[in-house]
Amino acid sequence: MKRAKLVIGLLGIMLFLAACGNLNSSSMSSSGTNGSKGTQLTGQSTDSNYEGVIENGKYVTSKSRGVSNTQDAGNQLNLKSFEKGLLNVSQQEFSTNKYAFREGQILTKKVVSNWLARESKSNADGLNPKDNGSTSATKRNPIYLQQLEEQDYMIQKNNKLSLGGITIGLGINSVDYYKKTQYGATYETKISKAEAEKQGKAIANKVLMRLRQYDSLKNVPIVIALYRQASDDSLVGGNFFAYSVNKNGTTKVKSWEKLNQKSYVFPIADSQTSPNTNDTTSFDNFKNEVEDFFPNLSGVTAQAQYTNNQLDGMNVNITTQFYSQTEIISFTQFLQTAAQKYLPAKVPIDIQVSSTEGVQSFLSRSENGKKFTTHVFNSY
Amino acid sequence: MKRAKLVIGLLGIMLFLAACGNLNSSSMSSSGTNGSKGTQLTGQSTDSNYEGVIENGKYVTSKSRGVSNTQDAGNQLNLKSFEKGLLNVSQQEFSTNKYAFREGQILTKKVVSNWLARESKSNADGLNPKDNGSTSATKRNPIYLQQLEEQDYMIQKNNKLSLGGITIGLGINSVDYYKKTQYGATYETKISKAEAEKQGKAIANKVLMRLRQYDSLKNVPIVIALYRQASDDSLVGGNFFAYSVNKNGTTKVKSWEKLNQKSYVFPIADSQTSPNTNDTTSFDNFKNEVEDFFPNLSGVTAQAQYTNNQLDGMNVNITTQFYSQTEIISFTQFLQTAAQKYLPAKVPIDIQVSSTEGVQSFLSRSENGKKFTTHVFNSY
Known part of the structure; x- marks a missing residue:
């Protein structure tokens, strides 16, 4: 074809x-x-x-599809930002025009489940520490490794796809939520950045060593990326903070690349420091203008991500009670002008307009775009 | 500016x-x-x-904002399709590059409420028939007029906007739902197409006469459009079936333009006749291909609208359980190819992909477009 x-x-x-x-x-x-x-x-x-x-x-769905310590509960935002971020990290080593993406086919559900669990008599492979018996927030051994994902990058050889390398993402908790008794209250063990980094790097070394035992992984590059999970009450997901590219055959991580990424929720809470006053002022002006424009507007918020203190992009969410399709159309037209006027230039921005009935319209602008494109969801 | x-x-x-x-x-x-x-x-x-x-x-929101017999209950799809359809009808008389749209400012909340109610001793203005006391589905007087909307079309004169004409949409029931006792069971009075047309046209004449009493409406064109409401269990909204353009000053509708519009839900139920076998086969092939592609796909349906038996456009809805962002990205890429290959050409098509978490991605192609554009909703 x-x-x-x-x-x-x-x-x-x-x-x-x-x-x-x-x-x-x-x-x-x-x-x-x-x-x-x-x-x-x-x-x-x-x-x-x-x-x-x-x-x-x-x-081809993942062999370990759906296995994660976060699958049942926790902050769903961590899942999306972890997966999308892992694709971005992978692009450093595996370019999108040379490699195809395959969901992880090497680590099985059972392997990943065992690795994500605590080390114990029945599970020597657990990458989380043994339960030391304590239920004190500061004395117990917390769960560090919350999620693990394998992504396979394929190249073409002799008219067949073959494995060109893999990426492993390790999601390390910033807070470990635990219960002292079944169905009891939830307690928290906080994990500092320094501790998360230390533990994450140690786990990465074990993972690399184990991966090299697989025949198919002996001679391919293995990228390992470390992600700090956001807490459950966060309105943004976590961030990748380091990655390593481990060339064919290596069984120990030689060096780490630091990633200085941070996500924020706009408007910035009084208790928080602003990542960049220009951006926060831009957003606040936009929000004021939009809230003035329309009655029954219940919320204008945004997720913003920064790398090395530079804005990467923004997802704006506007929720409101609409009475009519004509209001949605006019509001979307208004947003097109207001967003271009107020929101930061030269970064990709998505704006989603929702009501209790679901998404009503959305606007989007690429990194180098000027005008926002708009789409109003209609119904016959 | x-x-x-x-x-x-x-x-x-x-x-x-x-x-x-x-x-x-x-x-x-x-x-x-x-x-x-x-x-x-x-x-x-x-x-x-x-x-x-x-x-x-x-x-400028509508003076009669939120007033409708359907506001509390009924089929929400009627609201969207009624409003959007009314804009389309209006374009026949008021071109989008000459006229601006203003939400109705002439009919107040009180006027519209009275008009939508039954005629009675306390409400001489009611456009729905008097209650004849019967609770028999076939003998009672049903509520014919379910919703009424005013749209104002503005032109510029002497550097100010002034009213250039208005459009009135009248939503006529196909089924009137009623209760015999408060909180009791819901019964239905069916209203045939012929009856709805007869009643709708009679109401339109009364409305036109009344509108001409307003000074601002004495000398502008008044478009009146008749819409047949879909039943509450319908998965598509209703359709406009007639409209009239009433030139300056006229107080009686001289002639009606027929609109032959019909909306369908795909896949077509066994009990229904297909509007066009090519389109239904196209959709069925698309659906089969898509359902084959992905596990946990819970539904592929579409709304399709026809005018004079020609397809106007299609809204495809795909709902599924996703485990990961990478699955959504790959699925969306796949849909881009599959939609272009299978779905009818030369009509606008929207495809929305949702999970229990809300909308995940969407694809869209304009009437004359070839490739679908795609957007995957991300989160930081």
Whole structure:
């Protein structure tokens, strides 16, 4: 099947991209939509996304799908930001036009479950410390490792996809929530940044050593990234704070790259320090203007992420009670102008407008875009 | 303030539009974002939308905001499709580049409430028939008029906005739901198409006569559009079936334009006839391909609207249980290819992907677009 070489970016700009180098082969379809046998790729929606791997028309889901200490409870924002952040870290080593993405196929559900648990007589593989019996917040051994994810990066060799390397994300708690009795109250053990870094790096070394035992992982680069989980009451997820690229065969992490990332919720609470007064003023002006414009507006907030104190992007959430579709249309038009006027330039920004009925409209601007594109959700 | 003359359409294509003729004036700002006094417009996101009216930085909401027999209960889909449809009908008479949109400012909450009620001793203005005392589904007088909406269309004269005409939408029930006793069971009186048309046209004549009593409405065109409400269990809203353009001063509707619109839910139920076998087959193939691709996919449905048996557009809804952001990204890429391959060409199509956590991604293609644009909702 011929590969579509035309990729239309979301943000109103047509991007003409040469089809991706090594992945472009006549023997491999870029579309999973012909129901044919064999391995295929999902196709690429933008050049900053990996193509995904399809086998016999079905998406290849992770072998350890759904296994995490956070799956049942905890802050769901950690899940999204962890996964998306891990893709971003992976791009440092595995470029999107050379590698395809496959959900982790090496570590099984059982292996990951054992690794995420405490070390114990019945589970020698536990990467979390033994239970020392204490229930005191400061004396007990907390759960450090909250989630672990494998991402596989595939390259094409002899017209087949083969493993080109993997990335492992380790989510380390900032707070470990625990109960003294079943169904009892929840207590917290706080874990400092320094402690999380120390523990995370130690766990990374164990993980690297174990991964090299797998035949398929003996001679590929293994990227390991460390993420600090946000607390359960946070309105943003956590952040990656370090990663290492471990070349073929190495069994010990030689060096770590520091990542200086931090996420904020706007408006900034009085108790918090502002990451950048220009940005916070911009947001506050936007918020005031928008709240003035419309009755029944119940909230204007944003998530903002900074790397090395530079704004990476912003997700604005506006919730309100609407009475009519015409109000939504007019409000969205108004936002298009207000957002361009007030919100920080030269970073990607999403704005989502919701009511109790769900999402009503959204606006988006890419890093280099000027105007926001808009979409109002209609119904027949 | 200088008007931005560059309008970027949602769908990946840059539209260069001349700023709208009569609305383009140095005395009127197209943006409500400077907090200044006087009348402003929201700005136009696409050329098929009206600009909205802002007064002193605040959006001018309808005088009868929130008044409807359907506000508390009933099928919410009727509200969205009624309002959006009414805008479309209005474009027949009031072009989007000559007229701005203002929410209804002439009929007050009290007037609309009285008109929507039954005629009675205490309410001579009721447009619904007197209660005849019967509770029999076939013998009682049902509520015909379920909702009424005024939309004002403004033109610029002497650097001020003035009323150029109005549109009135009348929502006529297909089923009237009623109770015999308070908190009792709900019963239904069915209203045939012929009866709804007859009653709707009679009500329209009364409304036109009454509107001409308002000084501001004596000499403007008044568009009246008739909408057949969908039943409460419908998964699509109702449809407009007729409209009339009543020139300056006329107090009786001279002629009606027929609208042959119908909405469907895909997949088509076995008991229903298909509007077009090509479209239903296309959708079924898409649905099968998509359901094959991904585990835990709980539903692929669509709303489709037809005018004169031609497909106007489609809203596809896909709901599923996702475990990870990477699955959503890959699934969205896959959909981009599958939708282009299977879904009907040359009509606007929206695809929304949701989980229990809310909307996860969406895809959209304009009437003349080829590729779908995609957006995956991220979180920091």
